[in-house]
Amino acid sequence: MYFMKKAEKVVSDYNGYDYKKIFWEDADRKYEDMADRLAIRKLLPKKMKNFVDIAGGYGRLAKEYLNRAEKVTIFDYSKTELADAKKEFGDRISTKQGDIYNLPFKDNTFDGMIMVRATHHFKDMKKVMSELNRVLKPGGILVIEVANKRTLPKMFRYWFKKSKVNPFDKKPSNLKELNGDGFFNYHPKYIEDLFKKQNFExxxxxxxxxxxSQRLKKMFKTKTLVKMEKAAQKPLSYVRFAPSIYYKLVKLDKSGK
Ligand SMILES: C[S@@+](CC[C@H](N)C(=O)[O-])C[C@H]1O[C@@H](n2cnc3c(N)ncnc32)[C@H](O)[C@@H]1O
Incomplete structure:
Protein backbone atom coordinates (compact mmCIF):
# COMPACT_ATOMS: atom_id res chain seq x y z
CA MET A 1 0.00 0.00 0.00
CA TYR A 2 1.33 3.45 -0.88
CA PHE A 3 0.50 6.68 0.88
CA MET A 4 0.75 10.12 -0.58
CA LYS A 5 -0.25 13.63 0.36
CA LYS A 6 -2.62 15.77 -1.67
CA ALA A 7 -2.76 19.40 -0.57
CA GLU A 8 -3.23 19.24 3.19
CA LYS A 9 -5.25 16.03 3.03
CA VAL A 10 -4.04 12.47 3.43
CA VAL A 11 -5.03 10.14 0.64
CA SER A 12 -4.50 6.47 1.39
CA ASP A 13 -3.87 5.20 -2.06
CA TYR A 14 -4.87 1.58 -2.62
CA ASN A 15 -3.75 1.63 -6.27
CA GLY A 16 -1.64 -1.45 -6.91
CA TYR A 17 -2.56 -2.97 -3.53
CA ASP A 18 -4.47 -6.26 -3.48
CA TYR A 19 -6.70 -5.30 -0.55
CA LYS A 20 -9.10 -8.20 -1.18
CA LYS A 21 -6.46 -10.91 -1.07
CA ILE A 22 -4.04 -9.44 1.47
CA PHE A 23 -6.44 -7.91 3.99
CA TRP A 24 -9.43 -10.25 3.72
CA GLU A 25 -8.76 -13.57 2.00
CA ASP A 26 -5.26 -14.32 3.34
CA ALA A 27 -5.97 -12.98 6.83
CA ASP A 28 -8.27 -14.43 9.45
CA ARG A 29 -11.02 -11.80 9.21
CA LYS A 30 -14.21 -13.82 8.56
CA TYR A 31 -15.62 -12.67 11.89
CA GLU A 32 -14.98 -8.95 11.15
CA ASP A 33 -16.48 -9.32 7.67
CA MET A 34 -19.64 -10.91 9.10
CA ALA A 35 -19.85 -8.29 11.85
CA ASP A 36 -19.93 -5.55 9.16
CA ARG A 37 -22.59 -7.42 7.20
CA LEU A 38 -24.85 -7.93 10.23
CA ALA A 39 -24.81 -4.19 10.93
CA ILE A 40 -25.49 -3.21 7.32
CA ARG A 41 -28.37 -5.71 7.03
CA LYS A 42 -29.96 -4.15 10.09
CA LEU A 43 -29.38 -0.46 9.27
CA LEU A 44 -29.64 -0.08 5.50
CA PRO A 45 -33.13 0.66 4.03
CA LYS A 46 -34.66 -2.31 2.18
CA LYS A 47 -35.51 -0.21 -0.89
CA MET A 48 -33.48 2.61 -2.40
CA LYS A 49 -33.53 4.27 -5.81
CA ASN A 50 -30.03 5.70 -6.24
CA PHE A 51 -27.36 4.29 -3.93
CA VAL A 52 -23.60 4.85 -3.57
CA ASP A 53 -20.93 2.96 -1.62
CA ILE A 54 -18.38 5.66 -0.71
CA ALA A 55 -14.77 4.40 -0.54
CA GLY A 56 -16.36 1.09 -1.45
CA GLY A 57 -13.13 -0.53 -2.64
CA TYR A 58 -13.59 -3.72 -4.66
CA GLY A 59 -17.23 -3.99 -3.60
CA ARG A 60 -16.70 -6.36 -0.68
CA LEU A 61 -20.12 -5.41 0.69
CA ALA A 62 -21.99 -5.24 -2.64
CA LYS A 63 -24.06 -8.36 -1.93
CA GLU A 64 -25.60 -6.50 1.02
CA TYR A 65 -27.02 -3.69 -1.15
CA LEU A 66 -27.33 -4.90 -4.77
CA ASN A 67 -30.85 -6.22 -4.21
CA ARG A 68 -31.98 -3.21 -2.22
CA ALA A 69 -31.25 -0.45 -4.77
CA GLU A 70 -32.39 0.28 -8.32
CA LYS A 71 -29.08 1.95 -9.24
CA VAL A 72 -25.74 1.21 -7.52
CA THR A 73 -22.50 3.19 -7.78
CA ILE A 74 -19.21 2.28 -6.13
CA PHE A 75 -17.01 5.32 -5.55
CA ASP A 76 -13.33 5.06 -4.63
CA TYR A 77 -9.97 6.75 -5.11
CA SER A 78 -8.30 3.52 -6.25
CA LYS A 79 -8.62 2.48 -9.90
CA THR A 80 -7.32 -0.97 -8.92
CA GLU A 81 -10.18 -1.49 -6.45
CA LEU A 82 -12.79 -0.19 -8.91
CA ALA A 83 -11.50 -2.43 -11.73
CA ASP A 84 -11.83 -5.45 -9.40
CA ALA A 85 -15.39 -4.37 -8.53
CA LYS A 86 -16.33 -4.03 -12.20
CA LYS A 87 -14.81 -7.44 -12.96
CA GLU A 88 -16.95 -9.10 -10.32
CA PHE A 89 -20.26 -7.23 -10.64
CA GLY A 90 -20.26 -6.06 -14.31
CA ASP A 91 -23.37 -4.12 -15.36
CA ARG A 92 -24.97 -4.45 -11.96
CA ILE A 93 -22.84 -1.52 -10.76
CA SER A 94 -21.38 1.75 -12.02
CA THR A 95 -17.99 2.84 -10.73
CA LYS A 96 -16.71 6.37 -10.18
CA GLN A 97 -13.15 7.36 -9.32
CA GLY A 98 -12.28 10.46 -7.31
CA ASP A 99 -11.28 11.99 -3.99
CA ILE A 100 -13.73 12.08 -1.12
CA TYR A 101 -12.86 15.71 -0.38
CA ASN A 102 -14.33 16.72 -3.77
CA LEU A 103 -17.00 14.17 -4.62
CA PRO A 104 -17.67 14.04 -8.38
CA PHE A 105 -21.46 14.03 -7.92
CA LYS A 106 -24.10 16.76 -8.13
CA ASP A 107 -25.89 18.05 -5.04
CA ASN A 108 -28.84 15.93 -3.82
CA THR A 109 -28.05 12.89 -6.02
CA PHE A 110 -28.50 9.84 -3.77
CA ASP A 111 -31.20 8.57 -1.42
CA GLY A 112 -28.96 5.87 0.11
CA MET A 113 -25.28 5.72 0.95
CA ILE A 114 -22.79 3.68 2.99
CA MET A 115 -19.22 4.35 4.01
CA VAL A 116 -17.45 1.50 5.83
CA ARG A 117 -13.85 1.14 7.07
CA ALA A 118 -12.79 4.46 5.60
CA THR A 119 -12.93 7.13 8.35
CA HIS A 120 -9.52 6.05 9.66
CA HIS A 121 -8.03 7.37 6.40
CA PHE A 122 -9.57 10.83 6.74
CA LYS A 123 -7.95 13.67 8.60
CA ASP A 124 -10.68 16.21 7.89
CA MET A 125 -13.96 14.53 8.83
CA LYS A 126 -15.71 17.90 8.83
CA LYS A 127 -15.06 18.30 5.10
CA VAL A 128 -15.92 14.63 4.47
CA MET A 129 -19.29 14.96 6.26
CA SER A 130 -20.06 18.16 4.41
CA GLU A 131 -19.39 16.43 1.06
CA LEU A 132 -21.52 13.41 2.01
CA ASN A 133 -24.31 15.75 3.07
CA ARG A 134 -24.09 17.72 -0.18
CA VAL A 135 -24.59 14.71 -2.47
CA LEU A 136 -27.32 13.08 -0.33
CA LYS A 137 -30.96 14.12 -0.84
CA PRO A 138 -32.88 15.55 2.12
CA GLY A 139 -34.44 12.51 3.81
CA GLY A 140 -31.68 10.30 2.35
CA ILE A 141 -29.99 7.70 4.56
CA LEU A 142 -26.27 7.38 5.27
CA VAL A 143 -24.96 4.28 7.07
CA ILE A 144 -21.47 5.14 8.25
CA GLU A 145 -18.88 3.12 10.17
CA VAL A 146 -16.54 5.14 12.38
CA ALA A 147 -13.14 4.01 13.70
CA ASN A 148 -13.58 4.46 17.44
CA LYS A 149 -10.94 6.12 19.60
CA ARG A 150 -12.53 5.15 22.92
CA THR A 151 -12.29 1.32 22.88
CA LEU A 152 -11.71 -0.93 25.89
CA PRO A 153 -8.23 -2.14 24.71
CA LYS A 154 -7.20 1.48 24.10
CA MET A 155 -8.34 2.37 27.62
CA PHE A 156 -6.24 -0.44 29.13
CA ARG A 157 -3.20 0.51 27.03
CA TYR A 158 -3.55 4.07 28.29
CA TRP A 159 -4.08 3.12 31.97
CA PHE A 160 -1.11 0.72 31.90
CA LYS A 161 1.05 3.34 30.15
CA LYS A 162 1.49 1.26 26.97
CA SER A 163 0.13 4.17 24.92
CA LYS A 164 0.11 7.93 25.34
CA VAL A 165 -3.11 8.31 23.37
CA ASN A 166 -5.81 9.30 25.85
CA PRO A 167 -9.02 7.60 24.61
CA PHE A 168 -11.15 9.94 26.73
CA ASP A 169 -9.84 13.07 25.03
CA LYS A 170 -12.45 14.04 22.46
CA LYS A 171 -9.97 15.30 19.87
CA PRO A 172 -9.28 12.87 16.96
CA SER A 173 -6.16 10.72 17.39
CA ASN A 174 -3.58 10.01 14.73
CA LEU A 175 -1.80 6.67 15.15
CA LYS A 176 1.42 7.43 13.30
CA GLU A 177 3.08 4.25 14.49
CA LEU A 178 0.83 2.27 12.11
CA ASN A 179 2.00 4.16 9.03
CA GLY A 180 3.77 7.40 8.15
CA ASP A 181 0.71 9.56 7.65
CA GLY A 182 -1.27 8.00 10.43
CA PHE A 183 -4.62 6.34 10.98
CA PHE A 184 -7.30 8.58 12.44
CA ASN A 185 -9.61 7.47 15.22
CA TYR A 186 -12.64 9.39 16.43
CA HIS A 187 -14.26 9.78 19.83
CA PRO A 188 -18.03 9.04 19.72
CA LYS A 189 -18.90 12.41 21.25
CA TYR A 190 -16.74 14.29 18.71
CA ILE A 191 -18.22 12.48 15.72
CA GLU A 192 -21.82 12.66 16.96
CA ASP A 193 -21.50 16.42 17.49
CA LEU A 194 -20.09 16.70 13.97
CA PHE A 195 -23.01 14.75 12.50
CA LYS A 196 -25.44 17.18 14.14
CA LYS A 197 -23.50 20.24 12.97
CA GLN A 198 -23.57 18.87 9.43
CA ASN A 199 -27.38 18.61 9.48
CA PHE A 200 -27.71 14.87 10.10
CA GLU A 201 -29.94 13.21 12.68
CA SER A 213 -9.31 -10.17 19.44
CA GLN A 214 -6.80 -12.82 18.42
CA ARG A 215 -7.26 -14.49 21.82
CA LEU A 216 -11.05 -14.79 21.41
CA LYS A 217 -10.59 -16.06 17.84
CA LYS A 218 -8.42 -18.88 19.22
CA MET A 219 -10.94 -19.71 21.96
CA PHE A 220 -14.17 -19.68 19.89
CA LYS A 221 -15.23 -20.83 16.42
CA THR A 222 -16.10 -18.01 13.98
CA LYS A 223 -19.73 -19.21 14.03
CA THR A 224 -19.90 -18.77 17.80
CA LEU A 225 -18.27 -15.32 17.72
CA VAL A 226 -20.72 -14.20 15.02
CA LYS A 227 -23.67 -15.39 17.16
CA MET A 228 -22.29 -13.46 20.14
CA GLU A 229 -21.74 -10.44 17.90
CA LYS A 230 -25.32 -10.52 16.64
CA ALA A 231 -26.65 -10.52 20.20
CA ALA A 232 -24.26 -7.78 21.36
CA GLN A 233 -24.43 -5.13 18.62
CA LYS A 234 -27.46 -3.29 19.97
CA PRO A 235 -26.99 -3.61 23.78
CA LEU A 236 -23.29 -2.62 23.57
CA SER A 237 -24.13 0.41 21.43
CA TYR A 238 -25.14 2.20 24.64
CA VAL A 239 -21.51 2.19 25.84
CA ARG A 240 -19.77 2.52 22.42
CA PHE A 241 -16.54 0.72 23.43
CA ALA A 242 -16.07 -1.34 20.22
CA PRO A 243 -13.52 -0.57 17.47
CA SER A 244 -16.30 0.11 14.94
CA ILE A 245 -19.37 2.17 15.67
CA TYR A 246 -22.08 2.14 13.00
CA TYR A 247 -24.52 5.02 12.66
CA LYS A 248 -27.69 5.26 10.62
CA LEU A 249 -28.11 8.95 9.76
CA VAL A 250 -30.79 10.88 7.93
CA LYS A 251 -30.07 14.14 6.14
CA LEU A 252 -32.43 16.79 7.45
CA ASP A 253 -33.80 19.42 5.08
CA LYS A 254 -32.80 23.04 5.56
CA SER A 255 -35.55 23.64 8.09
CA GLY A 256 -34.08 20.85 10.23
CA LYS A 257 -36.88 18.30 9.57
C1 LIG B 1 -10.09 -0.17 4.15
S1 LIG B 1 -10.69 0.11 2.51
C2 LIG B 1 -12.43 -0.16 2.72
C3 LIG B 1 -13.14 -0.58 1.47
C4 LIG B 1 -14.62 -0.99 1.65
N1 LIG B 1 -15.41 0.10 2.16
C5 LIG B 1 -14.71 -2.17 2.57
O1 LIG B 1 -15.21 -2.04 3.69
O2 LIG B 1 -14.28 -3.26 2.17
C6 LIG B 1 -10.58 1.87 2.39
C7 LIG B 1 -10.92 2.41 1.01
O3 LIG B 1 -10.88 3.85 1.08
C8 LIG B 1 -10.41 4.33 -0.17
N2 LIG B 1 -9.93 5.70 0.02
C9 LIG B 1 -8.93 6.11 0.81
N3 LIG B 1 -8.76 7.44 0.73
C10 LIG B 1 -9.71 7.89 -0.14
C11 LIG B 1 -10.08 9.19 -0.62
N4 LIG B 1 -9.43 10.27 -0.24
N5 LIG B 1 -11.11 9.26 -1.49
C12 LIG B 1 -11.80 8.15 -1.89
N6 LIG B 1 -11.49 6.91 -1.45
C13 LIG B 1 -10.46 6.77 -0.58
C14 LIG B 1 -9.31 3.34 -0.52
O4 LIG B 1 -8.95 3.39 -1.89
C15 LIG B 1 -9.93 2.00 -0.08
O5 LIG B 1 -10.60 1.36 -1.13
Missing amino acids: ILDVLSVSNFR
Missing part, protein backbone atom coordinates in the same frame (compact mmCIF):
# COMPACT_ATOMS: atom_id res chain seq x y z
CA ILE A 202 -28.86 9.92 14.26
CA LEU A 203 -31.60 7.29 13.78
CA ASP A 204 -29.78 4.24 15.12
CA VAL A 205 -26.39 3.15 16.51
CA LEU A 206 -24.70 -0.29 16.62
CA SER A 207 -21.50 -1.44 18.31
CA VAL A 208 -19.59 -3.61 15.82
CA SER A 209 -16.62 -6.01 15.87
CA ASN A 210 -17.08 -6.23 19.64
CA PHE A 211 -15.00 -9.41 19.90
CA ARG A 212 -12.13 -8.43 17.57
Whole structure:
Protein backbone atom coordinates (compact mmCIF):
# COMPACT_ATOMS: atom_id res chain seq x y z
CA MET A 1 0.00 0.00 0.00
CA TYR A 2 1.33 3.45 -0.88
CA PHE A 3 0.50 6.68 0.88
CA MET A 4 0.75 10.12 -0.58
CA LYS A 5 -0.25 13.63 0.36
CA LYS A 6 -2.62 15.77 -1.67
CA ALA A 7 -2.76 19.40 -0.57
CA GLU A 8 -3.23 19.24 3.19
CA LYS A 9 -5.25 16.03 3.03
CA VAL A 10 -4.04 12.47 3.43
CA VAL A 11 -5.03 10.14 0.64
CA SER A 12 -4.50 6.47 1.39
CA ASP A 13 -3.87 5.20 -2.06
CA TYR A 14 -4.87 1.58 -2.62
CA ASN A 15 -3.75 1.63 -6.27
CA GLY A 16 -1.64 -1.45 -6.91
CA TYR A 17 -2.56 -2.97 -3.53
CA ASP A 18 -4.47 -6.26 -3.48
CA TYR A 19 -6.70 -5.30 -0.55
CA LYS A 20 -9.10 -8.20 -1.18
CA LYS A 21 -6.46 -10.91 -1.07
CA ILE A 22 -4.04 -9.44 1.47
CA PHE A 23 -6.44 -7.91 3.99
CA TRP A 24 -9.43 -10.25 3.72
CA GLU A 25 -8.76 -13.57 2.00
CA ASP A 26 -5.26 -14.32 3.34
CA ALA A 27 -5.97 -12.98 6.83
CA ASP A 28 -8.27 -14.43 9.45
CA ARG A 29 -11.02 -11.80 9.21
CA LYS A 30 -14.21 -13.82 8.56
CA TYR A 31 -15.62 -12.67 11.89
CA GLU A 32 -14.98 -8.95 11.15
CA ASP A 33 -16.48 -9.32 7.67
CA MET A 34 -19.64 -10.91 9.10
CA ALA A 35 -19.85 -8.29 11.85
CA ASP A 36 -19.93 -5.55 9.16
CA ARG A 37 -22.59 -7.42 7.20
CA LEU A 38 -24.85 -7.93 10.23
CA ALA A 39 -24.81 -4.19 10.93
CA ILE A 40 -25.49 -3.21 7.32
CA ARG A 41 -28.37 -5.71 7.03
CA LYS A 42 -29.96 -4.15 10.09
CA LEU A 43 -29.38 -0.46 9.27
CA LEU A 44 -29.64 -0.08 5.50
CA PRO A 45 -33.13 0.66 4.03
CA LYS A 46 -34.66 -2.31 2.18
CA LYS A 47 -35.51 -0.21 -0.89
CA MET A 48 -33.48 2.61 -2.40
CA LYS A 49 -33.53 4.27 -5.81
CA ASN A 50 -30.03 5.70 -6.24
CA PHE A 51 -27.36 4.29 -3.93
CA VAL A 52 -23.60 4.85 -3.57
CA ASP A 53 -20.93 2.96 -1.62
CA ILE A 54 -18.38 5.66 -0.71
CA ALA A 55 -14.77 4.40 -0.54
CA GLY A 56 -16.36 1.09 -1.45
CA GLY A 57 -13.13 -0.53 -2.64
CA TYR A 58 -13.59 -3.72 -4.66
CA GLY A 59 -17.23 -3.99 -3.60
CA ARG A 60 -16.70 -6.36 -0.68
CA LEU A 61 -20.12 -5.41 0.69
CA ALA A 62 -21.99 -5.24 -2.64
CA LYS A 63 -24.06 -8.36 -1.93
CA GLU A 64 -25.60 -6.50 1.02
CA TYR A 65 -27.02 -3.69 -1.15
CA LEU A 66 -27.33 -4.90 -4.77
CA ASN A 67 -30.85 -6.22 -4.21
CA ARG A 68 -31.98 -3.21 -2.22
CA ALA A 69 -31.25 -0.45 -4.77
CA GLU A 70 -32.39 0.28 -8.32
CA LYS A 71 -29.08 1.95 -9.24
CA VAL A 72 -25.74 1.21 -7.52
CA THR A 73 -22.50 3.19 -7.78
CA ILE A 74 -19.21 2.28 -6.13
CA PHE A 75 -17.01 5.32 -5.55
CA ASP A 76 -13.33 5.06 -4.63
CA TYR A 77 -9.97 6.75 -5.11
CA SER A 78 -8.30 3.52 -6.25
CA LYS A 79 -8.62 2.48 -9.90
CA THR A 80 -7.32 -0.97 -8.92
CA GLU A 81 -10.18 -1.49 -6.45
CA LEU A 82 -12.79 -0.19 -8.91
CA ALA A 83 -11.50 -2.43 -11.73
CA ASP A 84 -11.83 -5.45 -9.40
CA ALA A 85 -15.39 -4.37 -8.53
CA LYS A 86 -16.33 -4.03 -12.20
CA LYS A 87 -14.81 -7.44 -12.96
CA GLU A 88 -16.95 -9.10 -10.32
CA PHE A 89 -20.26 -7.23 -10.64
CA GLY A 90 -20.26 -6.06 -14.31
CA ASP A 91 -23.37 -4.12 -15.36
CA ARG A 92 -24.97 -4.45 -11.96
CA ILE A 93 -22.84 -1.52 -10.76
CA SER A 94 -21.38 1.75 -12.02
CA THR A 95 -17.99 2.84 -10.73
CA LYS A 96 -16.71 6.37 -10.18
CA GLN A 97 -13.15 7.36 -9.32
CA GLY A 98 -12.28 10.46 -7.31
CA ASP A 99 -11.28 11.99 -3.99
CA ILE A 100 -13.73 12.08 -1.12
CA TYR A 101 -12.86 15.71 -0.38
CA ASN A 102 -14.33 16.72 -3.77
CA LEU A 103 -17.00 14.17 -4.62
CA PRO A 104 -17.67 14.04 -8.38
CA PHE A 105 -21.46 14.03 -7.92
CA LYS A 106 -24.10 16.76 -8.13
CA ASP A 107 -25.89 18.05 -5.04
CA ASN A 108 -28.84 15.93 -3.82
CA THR A 109 -28.05 12.89 -6.02
CA PHE A 110 -28.50 9.84 -3.77
CA ASP A 111 -31.20 8.57 -1.42
CA GLY A 112 -28.96 5.87 0.11
CA MET A 113 -25.28 5.72 0.95
CA ILE A 114 -22.79 3.68 2.99
CA MET A 115 -19.22 4.35 4.01
CA VAL A 116 -17.45 1.50 5.83
CA ARG A 117 -13.85 1.14 7.07
CA ALA A 118 -12.79 4.46 5.60
CA THR A 119 -12.93 7.13 8.35
CA HIS A 120 -9.52 6.05 9.66
CA HIS A 121 -8.03 7.37 6.40
CA PHE A 122 -9.57 10.83 6.74
CA LYS A 123 -7.95 13.67 8.60
CA ASP A 124 -10.68 16.21 7.89
CA MET A 125 -13.96 14.53 8.83
CA LYS A 126 -15.71 17.90 8.83
CA LYS A 127 -15.06 18.30 5.10
CA VAL A 128 -15.92 14.63 4.47
CA MET A 129 -19.29 14.96 6.26
CA SER A 130 -20.06 18.16 4.41
CA GLU A 131 -19.39 16.43 1.06
CA LEU A 132 -21.52 13.41 2.01
CA ASN A 133 -24.31 15.75 3.07
CA ARG A 134 -24.09 17.72 -0.18
CA VAL A 135 -24.59 14.71 -2.47
CA LEU A 136 -27.32 13.08 -0.33
CA LYS A 137 -30.96 14.12 -0.84
CA PRO A 138 -32.88 15.55 2.12
CA GLY A 139 -34.44 12.51 3.81
CA GLY A 140 -31.68 10.30 2.35
CA ILE A 141 -29.99 7.70 4.56
CA LEU A 142 -26.27 7.38 5.27
CA VAL A 143 -24.96 4.28 7.07
CA ILE A 144 -21.47 5.14 8.25
CA GLU A 145 -18.88 3.12 10.17
CA VAL A 146 -16.54 5.14 12.38
CA ALA A 147 -13.14 4.01 13.70
CA ASN A 148 -13.58 4.46 17.44
CA LYS A 149 -10.94 6.12 19.60
CA ARG A 150 -12.53 5.15 22.92
CA THR A 151 -12.29 1.32 22.88
CA LEU A 152 -11.71 -0.93 25.89
CA PRO A 153 -8.23 -2.14 24.71
CA LYS A 154 -7.20 1.48 24.10
CA MET A 155 -8.34 2.37 27.62
CA PHE A 156 -6.24 -0.44 29.13
CA ARG A 157 -3.20 0.51 27.03
CA TYR A 158 -3.55 4.07 28.29
CA TRP A 159 -4.08 3.12 31.97
CA PHE A 160 -1.11 0.72 31.90
CA LYS A 161 1.05 3.34 30.15
CA LYS A 162 1.49 1.26 26.97
CA SER A 163 0.13 4.17 24.92
CA LYS A 164 0.11 7.93 25.34
CA VAL A 165 -3.11 8.31 23.37
CA ASN A 166 -5.81 9.30 25.85
CA PRO A 167 -9.02 7.60 24.61
CA PHE A 168 -11.15 9.94 26.73
CA ASP A 169 -9.84 13.07 25.03
CA LYS A 170 -12.45 14.04 22.46
CA LYS A 171 -9.97 15.30 19.87
CA PRO A 172 -9.28 12.87 16.96
CA SER A 173 -6.16 10.72 17.39
CA ASN A 174 -3.58 10.01 14.73
CA LEU A 175 -1.80 6.67 15.15
CA LYS A 176 1.42 7.43 13.30
CA GLU A 177 3.08 4.25 14.49
CA LEU A 178 0.83 2.27 12.11
CA ASN A 179 2.00 4.16 9.03
CA GLY A 180 3.77 7.40 8.15
CA ASP A 181 0.71 9.56 7.65
CA GLY A 182 -1.27 8.00 10.43
CA PHE A 183 -4.62 6.34 10.98
CA PHE A 184 -7.30 8.58 12.44
CA ASN A 185 -9.61 7.47 15.22
CA TYR A 186 -12.64 9.39 16.43
CA HIS A 187 -14.26 9.78 19.83
CA PRO A 188 -18.03 9.04 19.72
CA LYS A 189 -18.90 12.41 21.25
CA TYR A 190 -16.74 14.29 18.71
CA ILE A 191 -18.22 12.48 15.72
CA GLU A 192 -21.82 12.66 16.96
CA ASP A 193 -21.50 16.42 17.49
CA LEU A 194 -20.09 16.70 13.97
CA PHE A 195 -23.01 14.75 12.50
CA LYS A 196 -25.44 17.18 14.14
CA LYS A 197 -23.50 20.24 12.97
CA GLN A 198 -23.57 18.87 9.43
CA ASN A 199 -27.38 18.61 9.48
CA PHE A 200 -27.71 14.87 10.10
CA GLU A 201 -29.94 13.21 12.68
CA ILE A 202 -28.86 9.92 14.26
CA LEU A 203 -31.60 7.29 13.78
CA ASP A 204 -29.78 4.24 15.12
CA VAL A 205 -26.39 3.15 16.51
CA LEU A 206 -24.70 -0.29 16.62
CA SER A 207 -21.50 -1.44 18.31
CA VAL A 208 -19.59 -3.61 15.82
CA SER A 209 -16.62 -6.01 15.87
CA ASN A 210 -17.08 -6.23 19.64
CA PHE A 211 -15.00 -9.41 19.90
CA ARG A 212 -12.13 -8.43 17.57
CA SER A 213 -9.31 -10.17 19.44
CA GLN A 214 -6.80 -12.82 18.42
CA ARG A 215 -7.26 -14.49 21.82
CA LEU A 216 -11.05 -14.79 21.41
CA LYS A 217 -10.59 -16.06 17.84
CA LYS A 218 -8.42 -18.88 19.22
CA MET A 219 -10.94 -19.71 21.96
CA PHE A 220 -14.17 -19.68 19.89
CA LYS A 221 -15.23 -20.83 16.42
CA THR A 222 -16.10 -18.01 13.98
CA LYS A 223 -19.73 -19.21 14.03
CA THR A 224 -19.90 -18.77 17.80
CA LEU A 225 -18.27 -15.32 17.72
CA VAL A 226 -20.72 -14.20 15.02
CA LYS A 227 -23.67 -15.39 17.16
CA MET A 228 -22.29 -13.46 20.14
CA GLU A 229 -21.74 -10.44 17.90
CA LYS A 230 -25.32 -10.52 16.64
CA ALA A 231 -26.65 -10.52 20.20
CA ALA A 232 -24.26 -7.78 21.36
CA GLN A 233 -24.43 -5.13 18.62
CA LYS A 234 -27.46 -3.29 19.97
CA PRO A 235 -26.99 -3.61 23.78
CA LEU A 236 -23.29 -2.62 23.57
CA SER A 237 -24.13 0.41 21.43
CA TYR A 238 -25.14 2.20 24.64
CA VAL A 239 -21.51 2.19 25.84
CA ARG A 240 -19.77 2.52 22.42
CA PHE A 241 -16.54 0.72 23.43
CA ALA A 242 -16.07 -1.34 20.22
CA PRO A 243 -13.52 -0.57 17.47
CA SER A 244 -16.30 0.11 14.94
CA ILE A 245 -19.37 2.17 15.67
CA TYR A 246 -22.08 2.14 13.00
CA TYR A 247 -24.52 5.02 12.66
CA LYS A 248 -27.69 5.26 10.62
CA LEU A 249 -28.11 8.95 9.76
CA VAL A 250 -30.79 10.88 7.93
CA LYS A 251 -30.07 14.14 6.14
CA LEU A 252 -32.43 16.79 7.45
CA ASP A 253 -33.80 19.42 5.08
CA LYS A 254 -32.80 23.04 5.56
CA SER A 255 -35.55 23.64 8.09
CA GLY A 256 -34.08 20.85 10.23
CA LYS A 257 -36.88 18.30 9.57
C1 LIG B 1 -10.09 -0.17 4.15
S1 LIG B 1 -10.69 0.11 2.51
C2 LIG B 1 -12.43 -0.16 2.72
C3 LIG B 1 -13.14 -0.58 1.47
C4 LIG B 1 -14.62 -0.99 1.65
N1 LIG B 1 -15.41 0.10 2.16
C5 LIG B 1 -14.71 -2.17 2.57
O1 LIG B 1 -15.21 -2.04 3.69
O2 LIG B 1 -14.28 -3.26 2.17
C6 LIG B 1 -10.58 1.87 2.39
C7 LIG B 1 -10.92 2.41 1.01
O3 LIG B 1 -10.88 3.85 1.08
C8 LIG B 1 -10.41 4.33 -0.17
N2 LIG B 1 -9.93 5.70 0.02
C9 LIG B 1 -8.93 6.11 0.81
N3 LIG B 1 -8.76 7.44 0.73
C10 LIG B 1 -9.71 7.89 -0.14
C11 LIG B 1 -10.08 9.19 -0.62
N4 LIG B 1 -9.43 10.27 -0.24
N5 LIG B 1 -11.11 9.26 -1.49
C12 LIG B 1 -11.80 8.15 -1.89
N6 LIG B 1 -11.49 6.91 -1.45
C13 LIG B 1 -10.46 6.77 -0.58
C14 LIG B 1 -9.31 3.34 -0.52
O4 LIG B 1 -8.95 3.39 -1.89
C15 LIG B 1 -9.93 2.00 -0.08
O5 LIG B 1 -10.60 1.36 -1.13
